[in-house]
Every structure is written in structure tokens, then in C-alpha cells.
Amino acid sequence: MARIIPLTDARMLVAAAPAAPRAAAPFMPTGELADSRGRFLRDLRISVTDRCNFRCVYCMPKEVFGRDYPFLPHAELLTFEEIVRLARIFKAHGVEKIRLTGGEPLLRKNLERLVAMLAEIDGLDLTLTTNGALLAKKARALKDAGLNRVTVSLDALDDGVFRAMNDVDFPVSRVLDGIEAAAAAGLQPVKVNMVVKRGVNDSEILPMARHFRSSGHILRFIEYMDVGHTNGWRMDDVVPSAEVIRMIGREFPLEPADANYPGEVAGRWRYLDSSGAGEIGVISSVTQAFCSNCTRARLATDGKLYTCLFATQGYDLRALLRGGSTDDAIANYLAAVWSQRGDRYSEIRSERTKALPKVEMSYIGG
Numbered sequence: 001m002a003r004i005i006p007l008t009d010a011r012m013l014v015a016a017a018p019a020a021p022r023a024a025a026p027f028m029p030t031g032e033l034a035d036s037r038g039r040f041l042r043d044l045r046i047s048v049t050d051r052c053n054f055r056c057v058y059c060m061p062k063e064v065f066g067r068d069y070p071f072l073p074h075a076e077l078l079t080f081e082e083i084v085r086l087a088r089i090f091k092a093h094g095v096e097k098i099r100l101t102g103g104e105p106l107l108r109k110n111l112e113r114l115v116a117m118l119a120e121i122d123g124l125d126l127t128l129t130t131n132g133a134l135l136a137k138k139a140r141a142l143k144d145a146g147l148n149r150v151t152v153s154l155d156a157l158d159d160g161v162f163r164a165m166n167d168v169d170f171p172v173s174r175v176l177d178g179i180e181a182a183a184a185a186g187l188q189p190v191k192v193n194m195v196v197k198r199g200v201n202d203s204e205i206l207p208m209a210r211h212f213r214s215s216g217h218i219l220r221f222i223e224y225m226d227v228g229h230t231n232g233w234r235m236d237d238v239v240p241s242a243e244v245i246r247m248i249g250r251e252f253p254l255e256p257a258d259a260n261y262p263g264e265v266a267g268r269w270r271y272l273d274s275s276g277a278g279e280i281g282v283i284s285s286v287t288q289a290f291c292s293n294c295t296r297a298r299l300a301t302d303g304k305l306y307t308c309l310f311a312t313q314g315y316d317l318r319a320l321l322r323g324g325s326t327d328d329a330i331a332n333y334l335a336a337v338w339s340q341r342g343d344r345y346s347e348i349r350s351e352r353t354k355a356l357p358k359v360e361m362s363y364i365g366g
């Protein structure tokens with residue numbers, strides 16, 4: 001019998017979003033915009049498409065994201081010019097890093113043109129998260145356009161496990177080729193993100209660690225999260241980072257390493273072997289929430305601004321862009337939204353919060 005999964009369509013939620021917060025008096029951005037908990041705006045994730053060529057069972061399951069799924073029509077996506085205009089405004093308010101994501105960002109036509117346009121904004125760290133399927137083909141052009149680094153999602157080295165997880169029978173060898181092409185193009189260090197789901201790919205933790213240990217790429221283990229409503233998340237499916245560290249540490253002793261910068265979300269661990277090279281990271285968004293350091297905003301594919309991955313309400317920046325608002329007015333609006341931000345979902349997560357309405361990661365940007 002077909003499995004019925006309750007689906008919350010983010011676009012319906014957005015329709016119920018509150019009216020725009022009112023900004024006080026207009027003011028000039030200072031690059032030091034703090035929210036109600038004192039967190040500055042520093043990172044922006046931009047979802048450039050809600051489409052993906054994978055159907056990862058925990059993210060875009062086929063039963064929901066099937067042939068008939070109403071992906072956004074092209075006219076509803078922000079144009080490259082709109083994205084760049086917003087990027088400049090976010091930068092003025094303190095954003096230092098922009099990550100392009102999706103969906104699968106490499107599916108967005110001429111993405112390298114967007115990268116080149118964003119690269120003209122001085123002082124931005126420009127990165128991209130991809131499933132790697134098209135990376136071998138695109139790595140060089142992305143680097144030439146001005147991209148600094150990439151993060152590649154890869155949940156298993158075993159071809160059978162990987163194909164079952166991406167659910168489109170995509171071979172692991174092509175993602176590995178993409179990773180090498182990215183490194184060869186200079187998009188380094190390549191970060192490799194593995195979402196660990198108990199009973200599905202936890203058997204791949206050690207093979208992944210062995211494979212990437214001396215590769216120069218940084219492997220990071222991500223706790224499986226209750227994003228969206230389509231993945232049927234249960235706390236039992238989560239493999240805590242502490243368990244991952246113990247498991248790897250038994251084979252390759254590890255020591256904790258300092259964060260690269262304040263607020264880094266991944267906990268860093270260094271291999272203690274003689275070569276001294278190599279580290280892993282753990283992103284413990286379930287067992288050790290990092291809301292108190294979260295400096296990240298998300299721009300969904302249709303231009304809605306979200307202040308948390310688990311937010312239910314988006315603020316419609318596209319309406320402002322297309323409604324003739326000036327840059328100052330948009331900057332002012334952004335300041336009002338961010339300064340009222342109080343999100344800390346992961347700190348209050350429980351079996352009960354998993355039922356709260358949330359938007360899908362493919363739409364809001366992973």
C-alpha cells in the first residue's frame with residue numbers, strides 16, 4: 001500500500017506569514033545588525049532552485065516529490081539580478097559569507113554567471129553546497145567565475161547504500177570524480193558532508209573516515225534532523241556525534257581542535273597519528289544545539305527570507321524587489337526582521353516540536 005506522508009507546502013505557510021515588521025526610523029546599515037539575542041547577521045544561504053536530481057529518502061522522498069510535484073515555475077524564482085541586489089544589501093548589514101544551495105544548485109542554468117556577478121561584491125566568501133552529480137563538469141567554470149570553495153554531500157561510499165539513499169540509482173564513483181575535479185580546480189579544501197541515519201548508513205561511518213582521512217578533504221558528520229515534514233523523523237534515527245567520534249576514535253585516535261572562527265557550527269577533531277594531517281568535523285544540531293551562535297539567514301527559492309531552518313514564516317523580499325522598493329527600504333525591512341529575530345528551535349526541540357509546521361529543506365535551502 002502506498003505510504004501517505006503528510007506534506008506541508010512551504011508556499012502555503014508563507015501565505016499565512018505575518019505582515020512585514022515595521023522598521024523604526026530609516027537608518028544606514030553598519031554591518032553590525034544584531035537580533036533580539038545579540039546574534040549578528042553574518043551568513044546567507046541562497047536556494048537557487050527547489051528542484052533536485054536526487055530523491056534522497058530523508059530529504060526529497062519520491063512518494064512526495066514525484067512527477068506531479070508542483071515545483072516553482074521559473075517566473076517565481078528570483079532572477080540573478082534580484083539575488084545580487086539582495087546580496088549587496090545583506091552584505092551592508094554584515095553578511096560575510098554566501099552559500100548557494102537548493103534543491104541542487106548546479107541544476108540552475110548558467111549558475112556560473114550568478115557566481116561571477118556575486119564575486120564582484122568585495123569581501124564576500126562565496127561557497128556552494130552540491131550533491132556532486134554535475135560537479136566534475138562544472139568545477140572549473142565555477143572556480144573561474146570566482147567561487148571559493150564547495151561542500152559536497154555524500155552519505156556513503158558503498159555503491160549499493162549510496163544508490164539506495166539517493167533513490168535515483170546514481171553511482172558513488174561520479175560524486176567522487178566531482179570531489180576530485182573540485183579539488184583540482186582549486187575549490188579547496190573540499191568539505192564532504194555525510195548525514196548519518198541509524199540503520200541506514202551508520203555502517204558507512206568508518207569506511208568514509210578511512211577513505212577521506214589522508215585525502216586533504218574534510219569529512220563532516222551531520223546529525224539527521226527533523227527538517228520539513230516529509231522524512232518521518234524520529235529521535236531514534238539520530239546517531240549522536242559523540243557516538244561517531246567514539247567509533248572513529250577507536251580506530252584512529254582523535255583530539256579536539258579549536259574552532260576556526262567564533263560560531264563555527266562544526267566541532268573539529270584532529271587525527272592524532274604521526275602524519276598530523278587530517279581532521280573531521282561533527283555538526284551536532286540535534287544533541288548540541290548551536291542556536292546561541294547562529295548568525296545565518298536563508299533566502300528561499302522564491303525570495304522569502306527565513307531566519308531559521310525550522311521557521312514557519314518567510315518574509316517576502318521578492319514582493320519588495322518587484323514592487324519598486326528602494327535599496328534603503330529593503331535594507332530597513334531586513335533590519336526590522338533581523339532585529340526582532342528570536343529563533344532557537346534546536347534548543348527547544350523535543351518529540352513534540354517535531355509536529356510543528358516547518359518548511360521543506362529543498363525549498364528553504366539546505
Ligand code: SAM
Binds near residue numbers: 153
Ligand atoms: N543538493 C545539495 C546537496 O545535496 O548538498 C544542496 C541541498 S541539500 C538539502 C543540503 C544538505 O542538506 C545535504 O547535505 C543533505 O544531506 C542535507 N539534509 C537534507 N535533509 C536533512 C536532514 N533531515 N537532516 C540533516 N541534513 C539534511
